[in-house]
Structure formats: C-alpha cells, structure tokens
Amino acid sequence: MTNMSVVGKSVERVDACEKVVGGKGFPVNVSLPGMLHGKMLRSPYPHARILRIDTTRAEQLAGVKAVITPKDVPQIPYNPMFFMPMTSPGLTRDMLMLSDTVRYAGQPIAAVAATTAAIAEHALELIEVEYEELPAMFNPEAAMREGAPEIHAGVKNNIRDTPSFAAGDIEAGFANADYIFEGTYETPRVHTCYMEPRVCVADTDTNGHVTIHASIQHLFGLRERMAYALGKPVSQVKVVQPPYIGGGFGSKLDMAYIEPIAALLSGKTRRPVRIEQTRYEDFITNGRHPMKVHLKTGVMKDGTFAARYASTVLDTSAYATHGPEVILVHAYFGLMLGYRSPHMKWEGKVVHTNNMPGGAFRGYGAPQACFAVESQIDEICEKLGFDPVEFRLKNTSRVGDPHPFNPAWKLNSYGFPDCVKLGAERIGWSARAKADSGSGTKKRGIGMAAHPLWVSGCVGFPDIYEHSGAIIKLNVDGTADLASATIDIGAGQNTTLCQIAAEELGLPAGAVRMSCGNTDSLPFDAPTHASRVTYSSGNAVKVAATAAKARLLEVAATVMDINISELDVRDGMITVKGLATPTTSVADIVKRAESPYVVLTAEGPVPTTLTEKGTIIGTSSLAPASNPSPATAQFVEVEVDTETGQVKVLRAVFAHDLGRVINPVGAQGQVEGGLQQGIGFALMENMLFDPDTGACLTSDFLDYKMPTAVEMPRQIESIFVETNEPTGPFGAKSLSEACLIVPAPAIANAIFNAVGVRVRELPITPEKILAALGKL
C-alpha cells in the first residue's frame, strides 16, 4: 500500500475546470426542444380541506397548456424518501402528489404547465380555491395533548411512532450510580441551503414512458418513488444521471412534488416540462427535524458511565417522510452507542404538527444528539472535576468491540483515541484555563466535542439499500470509462471513485473518466447519503477495476505469449517481472483486443486470436460487509463579547479517523465545509415561522442567516488519523457527516469555558448569551 501512485494524492477534481468556466453540467441547465414550464399553486393555510377548485380562467389564459388539481392525480399514498424500498412494511406512506387535504402552509394543491414560467405563474393567480380552514398546531407538545385534533386520521395524539431501545437494567444502573445528571437540550429546524435549486425536466414519450433530469442525490430512488406515485412500473421511468449537482447535503434524498408533477404535466401535454423551485419553495421542501432531548445520566466516581437514559421528541411535521428513520439513527448512533454504559434506555416520540416537512440533512439526527450528549459530558466534567478529554477516552469503544447491529462484524479499526490526543495537543488543551477565568469584555475559551462512533448508512439497519455497482471499460487510447450510479453532490465523489479505479487498474490519475448513464444503463447504487460513497461505492468500483485489470492482463498474456503471472500494470504500461522497461502499453493491448481478427499492418495481414477479442470490461454489483465507523474529535477556540453576546470562532482543529485518505484536499474540503454548517447550526441558523399562519419567515438568504467568509475562523486545521480499515478500498472509510455533527457542542463547550454560561438550546444567539450572563 505504500507505493500507491494515485490514491492518497490531491489530484485535481475531475469537474473543477468545467465548473469554473461555467459549469454547464448542472441539471438547472437542462433544456429540451418544445419544453414547457411548470409552476405549483401552494396553500396559504397550514391545515385545510379544499372544498372547490375552479381552473377555468387559468386554462383559458393564452400559453397555458395544462392545469392539474387533486382529481387529475393518482391518489396513491407514498413516502418520498429514497433509501428504503417503497413497499417496506416499516414505511409510513402518508403523502399524495396533490391532495384535497392541506397539512402545512405551502403544500401544493394544483399545477400549471405553460409556454413560459411567467405565464404559468400568472395562471396560478387565476385558479380559484375555496378552503375550509382546520385547526393547526405548530408545537409537538400541543399536538400530543389529549384531545388535540388529528392531523392524520387514526394517528392518536398525532404520535406517529414511539420507538425505544434498552440494554441492561436502567433503574438498577441509576440506583448504583454515584451521581446523576439531568438536562434538556433543544435544536431548531435548519435548512441545508444547497445552492442549486431543486429543478427537473420530465419528458414523456409516445409510449407514456417518462425520462427525467433532476437535481437529486439518488437515481434509483427517484425512479422507484416516481413510478410508485404515478402508478407505473419502474421500467417506464428513466432517471438521467447528471455529471454533478449543485449541492444536496441530504435535502435531495427524497422526491419533491416537482418531479412527479412535471411527469404528469408532460404526460398530459406530451411535451417536456421543466419545473424549477424558487428559493422560498426550496426552503419549505424539507429541513432538519427540530428535536427536544432529555438526558438523565448516572456516573461513577471513577468517571465511567453507570446508566444512560434519554428521551427524544422529534417534530416530523405534516408528513412522516424521514422522521421515523432520523430518530432511530439519532438515538442509536447519536445518543446511545458512542459511549459505553452497562445500562441504557431510550424512548422516542415522532410527532406530527402542521409544520413544513422534515427531511435528511448531513448527520441525519446525530447533530441533535451530539449537541445533547457532548454538552452534558462537559457539564459532568465541570461538576466532578474530570478532564473532558480523559473522560471521553475512558468511556468510548475499543478495537474489537462488536458492531451494534451486525454481531458478526467487529470494529476493525478505531482511531478515536489518537484523534482525541492529537487534536488536544494541536489546540493546546493542556494550557486551557478554568471556565470564566479571563478578564475584560472579550473572553476566550477552548472546548471540544467528539463523535466516537458513526455508522450511518450501514448494513444491519432494517430495510435500507446498501449495495453498489460499477462498470469499468477500457478504451483504445489507454483510458478507462467508469460508470456508477453515484451522484457527485459536490463532495468530490466522482474524483474519489476515479482515483480508486485508476489505482487499481494501474492507470495514471486522470486516465479514468466518470461517464454519465441513466437508470436503464447503470447498475443499482444506494444514494449519495450517510457517510458511504468512498467506502461502499469505492469497494464496488475497486472490484470492477480488479475484474477489468484481470481481463486486461489475460489479453496481454495472450498477445505477448507470456504467463499472466509475469505481468502487471503500472502507470498505463504493461510491465513484465524482471524487465526494467515496459514492453507495451495498456492502449496497445486494448487496441489489439478491439481489433478485427486479422490486423492489416505494413508488413501484411497478421492473424490474431479469438480469445483476446472483445471490449476489456469489469463489472461489479455487491453489498459491502458493513460500514466501518469513522471517528471524530473537534476542538475550537472562541471569543465571547460579554457586552454584545457575540461569539467568534477563532480556530478549529478537527481530527478524523477516516481509514485512509483518498484525496487529502478533498477530505479537508469536507471538514471545512462541515464546519461552516456546524457554526451556522451552533450560532445563527434557525427557520422561523409565523405563529398564526405557519408561513415561513426565513425563506431567503437575507432572512436565513448562515456563516459567510467573515464569520468563519481564520484557522481551520484537519488532522487525519489513518487506521487502514481492512475492509475499505485501499483502507478507506467515509467521512462526510461527522464534520457537521461535532461543531455545535464543541462551540457550546468553548463558550462555557470562556464565560461560564451553559446554553442548552440552539442556536446560541447573542441574546441567549446576554440573558444567561444576566444582562438582559
């Protein structure tokens, strides 16, 4: 592994050059001849029944080609999220493409296709709707109250799900504990803020088959969801792979309304229909679920956990969507399994309200959990006088510990202790002062938080797609085409996978190209979600590359009339054992494999062999053994202005065990971008809604505040602990989510260290700090 030539190098992103000169590959740029433009009419009421819709005037407007209302739409209840089979018994299917019951402000109730977007928008104003308003609830506590109106018929007290988890005897654990700590921690609804709006172009052919281009994170998920909601077989829906999309961060892990509606409008008009969401529509499509977490933790005098209890209320909003899954990931990986404890118990409630739908967002329930757990650990350490670094190390997993859901599988590699030690050393932990020991009005503090175990998107969770596939085809010019249904959402997935393929094939960096296919031509792949592509898709790509290389060497052995065991490939050349200089190139062998049986040369016709003929190709389709856990520790230094309550993050040090780094600059980019999202979550991001109408008040970037370049720390340091995961491609694990999971509690802990106040509700705004300091 030490002599790798492509893996471990910061090779240039495969799409960087194209993106800086225009980026024509974004789905937002797709345009087809004769294309119409769709717009959706959205309800101003958060809870209402539609009594009447009159579309006559809209249909009469010049340029309007189709109008659809609930009566034109298959009334097939579905769940929009991609990564579970739609027919899974555990899945709640409570959404309709267009329904005559509205459950949140902004829910679409009708749609128009017209020759221009402006005409479609005008037509929306001509649709007359009569609503019967119903009582709306925006707070889970109110929705759970006995006698509260049911948002979904039969869902008692609006509680959709009450999952739980227990290990050991929690009461005995607390009885035995030397100390008990309790606290409640709250996190708000925040948005992913991908930059490219959700957009799609759907085109229906003469057989009624739909082809769709869309800015989404899973090709096969969109195919399955659309087919189901439209009542078509999956073979009648084709989803085209974009070369890249303009960010996703989880939000594009479900079918929005636009995709099936564009398909219906296209079916009705037999013309392509494009729908691009406005930023307001993007904001209300989905967001991170707000959660309220109560922790009760028993601790022994030696600083080990005696018992850990947690309960969570998750606002799953108008529809179930991801809520019942998010709360499980939140509880298992976020709350419970990161630290050892002999006795554990968790109880969750997934509650409907009339808020906008929740969705996936990088970390999938873990940021809400990590904020609670990591804040409380520091509270415990402060009270009992433990060093937060030592306390965490004492209570985490060890190499060889069993996988939480896959008992046959162990923690093979676990670099968490090194992450903590190296991070602490880099930030200068040993010189950290006691809480609130500074003077003056600007006080500095250092804090840390960890995410010791993270296996989201893994084998072992019920009914979750995990398999991946790849096709690798060698070209006569010595390059290779890689086909994988993975979508590059910005994190550099295509570059990483091309590096893995090039390394395995023995080709130079840049000689492998990601081609773009569609759901008809590509093997299935799970979504670009969780922290999985480098590991799971990477393994599939490596296996396909191994197969392609084996065939390449087989052909080379035939052509060169030499034993295959004598041959290898390096840097695009076929090498022979014992010979210093390669005798032939990959390109020459591929040319020969693809040549006619008799090759015409200057010297005359030369017969070849049949066994060498054919495209040199390797394929794979497989499920990975599991998804090994990356581990993370983060350290931050903040400055708190005690006069204004403002917090500046001055410095951040991240240490990650990611097995092996495939592309260091790409990995640093993940860390730095995750920090931006984490600082936003910690200090400023919060979706606000009108308390009476439920209307979103933060639906553009002027009202929804996220960190700009000014709010980011000047120093961000990434430490990568390479543990060489034996089941990973070239030792790699995945990385993405942890980068956003840890910053909020690290910042909260640093704020405590600076000024001695503990804020248990995000975002930690200046007002909350001043209030905690007794200045408001």
Add this chain to the structure above:
Amino acid sequence: MKQLVTLEVNGETQEFAVEPDTTLLGVLRDHLGLMGTKRGCDSGGCGCCTVHVDGKAVYSCMTYALSMQDHKVTTIEGIGTDTERDPLQSAFVKEGAVQCGYCSCGMIMTAKQLLANEAKPDEEAIRHGIAGNMCRCTGYHKIVAAIQSVANS
C-alpha cells in the same frame, strides 16, 4: 409589453426584446444561453448570479435588463475559457476551492472585481469582499486561499 434594450455582453453588442420585469440574469441565461451565471435565490442573497456591469460586480438577479441600455456586461464566459483560464479560475481549481461549484462563477466574478480595486488585499479584505457570495460546501477556506494566491502572484 416587451421593450427593446441594447447592451454589450462579453464584447458583443446585441438588442433584446424583454418584459419590464426581465432581469439581467434572465437575459443572460434565457436569451443568450450563458449558463455560467447561476440563479440561486433571485433575491440578492447568494451571489451565484454575480456579473460585472461596467467593471463593477452586481447581482444580475437584482438588475432589470431595461436598466442595462448601453452598459457593458461581463460574465464568467467573458473572463476565461477552459483553454485560456483567468488566473482566478486556475487558482480555484488548483487550491481545491471548487466543490459543488454552483457558487464558483459568481465567487470568481466578485473576486475579480476585488482584485481590480485593490491589487493586494489582505485576508480580512478578501473575506469581507466575498461576504455577499454564499458557499455551503467549502467553508470558504480554500476560496480565500485561492484569491490570496492570485493576489500574491
């Protein structure tokens, strides 16, 4: 009711028939097919649509096309191509400042004006200079480094 407007885009003067509420962004993308200028929010909040008007960076989504009569507009396509990239474009590639890339063109246009105004801005000037351009992928760290590398060269 459409009206005519004449403007110069990337050195070429053309006449367009536009509605009064058509934005410069709309002309660039829908009339000229200049897809490097992105619509991110349509409300002057993200900076993805940044272009230069007479050398000054503006949000094209907040600029009416009719107000552009006789003005000179430069888009990302006007400052470099894949074979002849602007130094900023090259620096963004080299420094790893591009992830999803949706903000990149607008960010580069803002940075280009920043460097035109001030040859050697320090890190603080760069950070404040690009504060009107949002990026959700990179944390801005490598974007700032890319701009600094051009400023220092």
